[in-house]
Amino acid sequence: xxxxxxxxxxxxxxxxxxxxxxxxxxxxxxxxxxxxxxxxxxxxxxxxxxxxxxxxxxxxxxxxxxxxxxxxxxxxxxxxxxxxxxxxxxxxxxxxxxxxxxxxxxxxxxxxxxxxxxxxxxxxxxxxxxxxxxxxxxxxxxxxxxxxxxxxxx
Amino acid sequence: xxxxxxxxxxxxxxxxxxxxxxxxxxxxxxxxxxxxxxxxxxxxxxxxxxxxxxxxxxxxxxxxxxxxxxxxxxxxxxxxxxxxxxxxxxxxxxxxxxxxxxxxxxxxxxxxxxxxxxxxxxxxxxxxxxxxxxxxxxxxxxxxxxxxxxxxxxxxxxxxxxxxxxxxxxxxxxxxxxxxxxxxxxxxxxxxxxxxxxxxxxxxxxxxxxxxxxxxxxxxxxxxxxxxxxxxxxxxxxxxxxxxxxxxxxxxxxxxxxxxxxxxxxxxxxxxxxxxxxxxxxxxxxxxxxxxxxxxxxxxxxxxxxxxxxxxxxxxxxxxxxxxxxxxxxxxxxxxxxxxxxxxxxxxxxxxxxxxxxxxxxxxxxxxxxxxxxxxxxxxxxxxxxxxxxxxxxxxxxxxxxxxxxxxxxxxxxxxxxxxxxxxxxxxxxxxxxxxxxxxxxxxxxxxxxxxxxxxxxxxxxxxxxxxxxxxxxxxxxxxxxxxxxxxxxxxxxxxxxxxxxxxxxxxxxxxxxxxxxxxxxxxxxxxxxxxxxxxxxxxxxxxxxxxxxxxxxxxxxxxxxxxxxxxxxxxxxxxxxxxxxxxxxxxxxxxxxxxxxxxxxxxxxxxxxxxxxxxxxxxxxxxxxxxxxxxxxxxxxxxxxxxxxxxxxxxxxxxxxxxxxxx
Numbered sequence: 001x002x003x004x005x006x007x008x009x010x011x012x013x014x015x016x017x018x019x020x021x022x023x024x025x026x027x028x029x030x031x032x033x034x035x036x037x038x039x040x041x042x043x044x045x046x047x048x049x050x051x052x053x054x055x056x057x058x059x060x061x062x063x064x065x066x067x068x069x070x071x072x073x074x075x076x077x078x079x080x081x082x083x084x085x086x087x088x089x090x091x092x093x094x095x096x097x098x099x100x101x102x103x104x105x106x107x108x109x110x111x112x113x114x115x116x117x118x119x120x121x122x123x124x125x126x127x128x129x130x131x132x133x134x135x136x137x138x139x140x141x142x143x144x145x146x147x148x149x150x151x152x153x154x
Numbered sequence: 155x156x157x158x159x160x161x162x163x164x165x166x167x168x169x170x171x172x173x174x175x176x177x178x179x180x181x182x183x184x185x186x187x188x189x190x191x192x193x194x195x196x197x198x199x200x201x202x203x204x205x206x207x208x209x210x211x212x213x214x215x216x217x218x219x220x221x222x223x224x225x226x227x228x229x230x231x232x233x234x235x236x237x238x239x240x241x242x243x244x245x246x247x248x249x250x251x252x253x254x255x256x257x258x259x260x261x262x263x264x265x266x267x268x269x270x271x272x273x274x275x276x277x278x279x280x281x282x283x284x285x286x287x288x289x290x291x292x293x294x295x296x297x298x299x300x301x302x303x304x305x306x307x308x309x310x311x312x313x314x315x316x317x318x319x320x321x322x323x324x325x326x327x328x329x330x331x332x333x334x335x336x337x338x339x340x341x342x343x344x345x346x347x348x349x350x351x352x353x354x355x356x357x358x359x360x361x362x363x364x365x366x367x368x369x370x371x372x373x374x375x376x377x378x379x380x381x382x383x384x385x386x387x388x389x390x391x392x393x394x395x396x397x398x399x400x401x402x403x404x405x406x407x408x409x410x411x412x413x414x415x416x417x418x419x420x421x422x423x424x425x426x427x428x429x430x431x432x433x434x435x436x437x438x439x440x441x442x443x444x445x446x447x448x449x450x451x452x453x454x455x456x457x458x459x460x461x462x463x464x465x466x467x468x469x470x471x472x473x474x475x476x477x478x479x480x481x482x483x484x485x486x487x488x489x490x491x492x493x494x495x496x497x498x499x500x501x502x503x504x505x506x507x508x509x510x511x512x513x514x515x516x517x518x519x520x521x522x523x524x525x526x527x528x529x530x531x532x533x534x535x536x537x538x539x540x541x542x543x544x545x546x547x548x549x550x551x552x553x554x555x556x557x558x559x560x561x562x563x564x565x566x567x568x569x570x571x572x573x574x575x576x577x578x579x580x581x582x583x584x585x586x587x588x589x590x591x592x593x594x595x596x597x598x599x600x601x602x603x604x605x606x607x608x609x610x611x612x613x614x615x616x617x618x619x620x621x622x623x624x625x626x627x628x629x630x631x632x633x634x635x636x637x638x639x640x641x642x643x644x645x646x647x648x649x650x651x652x653x654x655x656x657x658x659x660x661x662x663x664x665x666x667x668x669x670x671x672x673x674x675x676x677x678x679x680x681x682x683x684x685x686x687x688x689x690x691x692x693x694x695x696x697x698x699x700x701x702x703x704x705x706x707x708x709x710x711x712x713x714x715x716x717x718x719x720x721x722x723x724x725x726x727x728x729x730x731x732x733x734x735x736x737x738x739x740x741x742x743x744x745x746x747x748x749x750x751x752x753x754x755x756x757x758x759x760x761x762x763x764x765x766x767x768x769x770x771x772x773x774x775x776x777x778x779x780x781x782x783x784x785x786x787x788x789x790x791x792x793x794x795x796x797x798x799x800x801x802x803x804x805x806x807x808x809x810x811x812x813x814x815x816x817x818x
Contacts (some may be wrong), residue, residue, distance in 0.1 A: 029803065031807065033784075033807065034745055040788075043788070045799045045803060048456040051785070
């Protein structure tokens with residue numbers, strides 16, 4: 001049985017595997033980092049270390065809901081030595097999903113390529129989109145490098 | 155693997171690595187100084203402990219590998235006189251494999267499945283020849299056995315008995331024929347008295363082996379010619395010679411053996427560094443993972459921020475007891491801070507201990523002859539700085555061996571000792587740590603450096619003639635200078651030296667070089683004691699606060715419109731030292747449209763030789779900041795070297811002046 005943190009982004013629900021989630025934080029001061037991709041909102045201070053924050057809605061191409069500011073959270077995940085905070089509209093729950101209940105992802109979900117997904121699981125009437133955070137984060141790295149190269153070359 | 159096992163694994167890895175290091179160090183000492191009973195016993199113990207630990211942890215391949223190494227060491231311990239170059243080679247091979255295995259275990263928490271058949275076979279092979287030798291008795295006779303009387307006979311004739319171990323290249327097509335040619339050569343040049351495979355079988359074409367051992371009797375001093383003749387035979391990869399001395403008849407016990415070094419000229423060298431290092435390791439220590447210390451430092455900086463906030467709140471209070479308590483808290487925090495920073499310091503030994511092996515291999519590969527001496531191994535440095543410096547030092551050491559030192563023949567013809575010396579030293583002085591790499595080679599040829607710089611258009615001939623030596627040597631670190639292949643051939647310097655300088659300066663350090671023709675060259679690297687805390691200037695720009703390391707700041711200027719000139723439409727700021735390009739920070743960082751109007755605040759920054767004037771809104775403060783990495787996720791961001799947490803808990807980005815200057 002795998003456990004997932006359920007994150008709400010606009011109308012969608014995304015799941016992050018609990019083994020990859022370090023903590024859930026309230027949204028505090030975020031310092032913008034110039035010259036980065038637009039979905040990178042900046043860096044924040046978390047118990048003495050610097051953590052980059054991305055806007056998950058923007059990252060996965062989803063609409064930002066009319067979320068209550070009070071509900072918004074930053075889900076801090078750690079994947080392969082990378083610590084990244086994901087800003088979401090709300091964190092709803094932790095759910096247990098047996099591996100056999102996870103279906104392979106359809107090619108495109110909410111603008112997100114299938115490679116970024118672990119799979120899809122039913123959650124009551126809703127779909128829970130399970131994120132493959134390794135891919136979500138590492139692809140960013142690649143894109144960033146591309147962008148930096150573009151900047152350098154003009 | 156659960157958490158408890160992880161803890162064990164960490165301890166196992168750390169301890170095992172230490173034993174592997176000890177084995178390697180032992181091999182090198184063995185090679186330099188010949189066998190000492192205590193040395194072999196120490197190596198045997200290291201292998202034994204490793205075997206036991208890896209078996210307990212269930213790493214069976216590693217256990218098997220160390221077991222075989224232990225067997226060989228056990229046997230050598232009994233028969234130190236029989237040690238050959240080949241033994242050390244094979245042991246080092248095994249050491250490399252053990253290290254590789256430990257590294258894979260560290261990465262994946264399990265060991266690779268493939269067994270080390272090649273290394274095991276090599277160990278078994280030398281062990282066998284070892285045992286064969288042991289059968290002959292403690293005479294120092296080699297693998298053929300029964301040669302003691304022949305050795306005596308040779309000595310009586312004023313000749314020597316030599317054993318040759320001949321190896322053909324592994325992919326040799328007709329090994330039988332090649333061996334026959336080798337034997338033929340041996341017979342022509344010396345008296346072939348014994349061989350394995352046997353002469354008759356080889357000559358009859360019944361042998362397909364790629365290795366052979368032969369014993370010949372030759373006149374004193376002629377064995378080198380024989381060896382060269384053998385090496386000239388097609389497909390011969392190696393030919394090791396050892397001289398078999400007749401047994402000392404009056405000797406009864408076996409306690410003292412003539413240290414019959416494995417190399418033909420195993421001169422003692424550079425042992426000082428190695429010895430002090432093992433002393434160092436025996437000091438009682440607490441093994442703590444670096445990660446834990448870093449976590450603690452993170453928590454500490456949080457504490458410092460909270461304390462600052464508290465102090466701000468309390469400053470308006472008039473309760474003396476409260477104020478006193480906060481003051482005390484302040485003192486205690488900075489004491490903890492100092493203590494923790496010290497924990498991050500590690501002796502340079504932690505990285506340097508790999509170098510003797512590397513230099514040994516380099517000496518062989520480059521066919522140079524030199525002693526490698528390390529001093530100041532207990533000098534402490536920030537762990538991060540030290541790790542980053544590892545590569546740089548490797549580069550400089552290679553440079554010294556490859557280009558700094560002359561080939562042995564050239565040295566002799568210049569009246570210098572045949573063996574050169576390469577010295578690596580570390581020491582601390584006045585808030586800095588120094589690392590020096592020195593050779594006693596030919597030195598830097600000023601003329602050639604200048605010629606090449608003129609040719610590359612870096613300077614004019616007139617400029618060159620006026621330049622003091624120091625500036626000439628500094629040319630070597632210029633980018634573009636080093637890429638010229640010809641330069642590295644002529645001057646022997648410059649290969650990637652700009653990369654070396656970049657690295658050193660990125661760590662907040664400096665590098666310079668001293669040289670004297672025919673006497674040698676010394677590279678001197680000066681580094682800050684720690685990277686973690688640095689003084690910085692806080693500047694405001696478009697509502698954001700950025701930090702600029704004070705090390706990069708030359709001055710802060712009030713800039714009026716009259717100060718600004720234009721060169722090719724680009725704004726520059728002339729001053730006494732030259733012309734400084736002006737960069738609007740807001741524009742450079744893509745923050746907002748540039749502001750009009752003067753005067754403006756310009757922070758004149760320097761990175762190496764390059765300067766630039768950064769236009770900011772205003773300067774806020776100068777203070778000590780804790781440098782925190784942005785982490786892997788943002789490693790593509792080049793404009794910022796890191797971030798720091800300000801007193802109010804907000805994050806401020808630290809500008810990377812180098813990168814901004816590069817793209818300005």
